[in-house]
Amino acid sequence: MTNPLPSDPYLALSAALQRWAELPQPQWLVVREGFRRRKAVARELVVFPGSQSHDLLFVSRGLLRFFYLDEGGRETNKAFVAENEFAAPLASAVLQQPVYYGVEALEETEYLSMPLGEFRALYHRHPVFERLGRCLAEMLLVRKERRMRSMLEQTATERYRTFLTENPLLAERIPQYHLASYLGITEVSLSRLKKAL
Amino acid sequence: MTNPLPSDPYLALSAALQRWAELPQPQWLVVREGFRRRKAVARELVVFPGSQSHDLLFVSRGLLRFFYLDEGGRETNKAFVAENEFAAPLASAVLQQPVYYGVEALEETEYLSMPLGEFRALYHRHPVFERLGRCLAEMLLVRKERRMRSMLEQTATERYRTFLTENPLLAERIPQYHLASYLGITEVSLSRLKKAL
DNA sequence: GAAGCGCCTTAACAAATGATAAGCTGCGCT
DNA sequence: AGCGCAGCTTATCATTTGTTAAGGCGCTTC
Numbered sequence: 306m307t308n309p310l311p312s313d314p315y316l317a318l319s320a321a322l323q324r325w326a327e328l329p330q331p332q333w334l335v336v337r338e339g340f341r342r343r344k345a346v347a348r349e350l351v352v353f354p355g356s357q358s359h360d361l362l363f364v365s366r367g368l369l370r371f372f373y374l375d376e377g378g379r380e381t382n383k384a385f386v387a388e389n390e391f392a393a394p395l396a397s398a399v400l401q402q403p404v405y406y407g408v409e410a411l412e413e414t415e416y417l418s419m420p421l422g423e424f425r426a427l428y429h430r431h432p433v434f435e436r437l438g439r440c441l442a443e444m445l446l447v448r449k450e451r452r453m454r455s456m457l458e459q460t461a462t463e464r465y466r467t468f469l470t471e472n473p474l475l476a477e478r479i480p481q482y483h484l485a486s487y488l489g490i491t492e493v494s495l496s497r498l499k500k501a502l
Numbered sequence: 503m504t505n506p507l508p509s510d511p512y513l514a515l516s517a518a519l520q521r522w523a524e525l526p527q528p529q530w531l532v533v534r535e536g537f538r539r540r541k542a543v544a545r546e547l548v549v550f551p552g553s554q555s556h557d558l559l560f561v562s563r564g565l566l567r568f569f570y571l572d573e574g575g576r577e578t579n580k581a582f583v584a585e586n587e588f589a590a591p592l593a594s595a596v597l598q599q600p601v602y603y604g605v606e607a608l609e610e611t612e613y614l615s616m617p618l619g620e621f622r623a624l625y626h627r628h629p630v631f632e633r634l635g636r637c638l639a640e641m642l643l644v645r646k647e648r649r650m651r652s653m654l655e656q657t658a659t660e661r662y663r664t665f666l667t668e669n670p671l672l673a674e675r676i677p678q679y680h681l682a683s684y685l686g687i688t689e690v691s692l693s694r695l696k697k698a699l
Numbered sequence: 700g701a702a703g704c705g706c707c708t709t710a711a712c713a714a715a716t717g718a719t720a721a722g723c724t725g726c727g728c729t
Numbered sequence: 730a731g732c733g734c735a736g737c738t739t740a741t742c743a744t745t746t747g748t749t750a751a752g753g754c755g756c757t758t759c
Binding site for chain 3 (some may be wrong): 657658687688690691694695
């Protein structure tokens with residue numbers, strides 16, 4: 306049985322943005338205009354690696370997997386982004402490079418998408434947009450900082466345990482082999498250290 | 503023989519900021535007022551791990567080493583910051599937590615320091631400060647993104663080679679065992695893979 | 700129910716890395 | 730010169746992780 310009253314993704318977006326800055330109605334309308342509503346079925350490729358289009362994403366339902374793709378064709382999971390979370394190829398945009406990762410939907414996913422160039426152009430229009438941009442960058446930084454520290458300080462086993470405690474619900478939605486890649490090990494190795502409790 | 507005309511660190515700071523946004527004279531003076539000039543001798547501890555004071559740093563001469571300190575007392579190098587580079591415990595400030603890393607001068611270092619809380623308070627005073635804050639966060643994000651990708655996709659050997667090609671001069675200023683820690687391996691292991699060319 | 704597929708586990712072996720200890724080298728100091 | 734120390738290397742062995750291959754389990758599809 307699905308939710309009989311599906312919440313408006315734009316409502317969720319508005320709430321998320323308001324947590325960063327008080328967004329006056331006129332400016333909110335500009336943002337709302339920029340974001341397009343999109344859907345992806347499970348296993349659908351949302352962003353193709355090497356894409357020239359940079360999009361700011363906001364997931365309202367479902368789960369996205371972000372992955373690097375090396376020359377050998379091997380994937381390494383970079384992040385998982387679920388409900389009410391943002392994602393953006395900020396580094397690529399700043400450096401004016403094509404997006405170097407791909408995005409795949411792990412479940413049927415509903416999300417909002419706005420060209421990052423368009424969003425960044427707003428910075429010059431009104432200070433509140435600049436603030437949103439700062440908060441976006443800071444949020445991404447905090448996320449990456451936590452991950453970086455975890456990778457440098459912890460062993461694979463510790464990283465796994467940490468992930469489970471911090472994302473108990475999310476862990477059940479992610480296939481083991483994708484989680485392993487995210488933790489920086491192989492599926493076999495993860496299975497092994499799980500057995501060792 | 504030292505430089506007979508030592509450049510003004512504030513001049514370097516101004517140039518660095520101007521690269522991010524056109525900073526009008528009055529606002530520049532506010533920033534300049536906030537930054538204090540400091541020096542550290544080689545091996546001096548600039549920031550003690552767990553410190554409650556969050557500082558925005560700008561190195562004008564020398565080299566700083568940023569390191570995590572785990573419960574067992576073991577250090578892991580998080581970053582090296584040299585001339586004309588910024589560093590800031592943005593994640594800690596955003597989450598309102600004590601700084602979870604330490605900073606040590608690897609050489610005699612001259613730097614400018616401003617309380618991060620003071621800097622962030624400026625965001626509400628003028629849009630140009632907000633822009634500087636955004637650019638600061640974006641820069642830190644780009645730096646961390648590159649590092650993260652390198653850690654996930656590359657082997658220790660590849661990371662070492664990459665570091666050498668991208669920072670040939672810096673590599674010679676960093677002791678091997680500190681570089682090893684930065685690369686996520688031990689000093690012994692680095693020595694080993696160097697021999698294997 | 701048989702076949703196919705996705706996901707997970709297990710086993711056996713190879714490779715990479717850690718831990719510990721010992722020794723080498725350059726350099727500053729007295 | 731002799732000493733002490735910091736930084737680097739080397740050797741040895743233990744541990745972790747990767748690789749490859751095989752099989753199990755549940756689910757869907759025909």
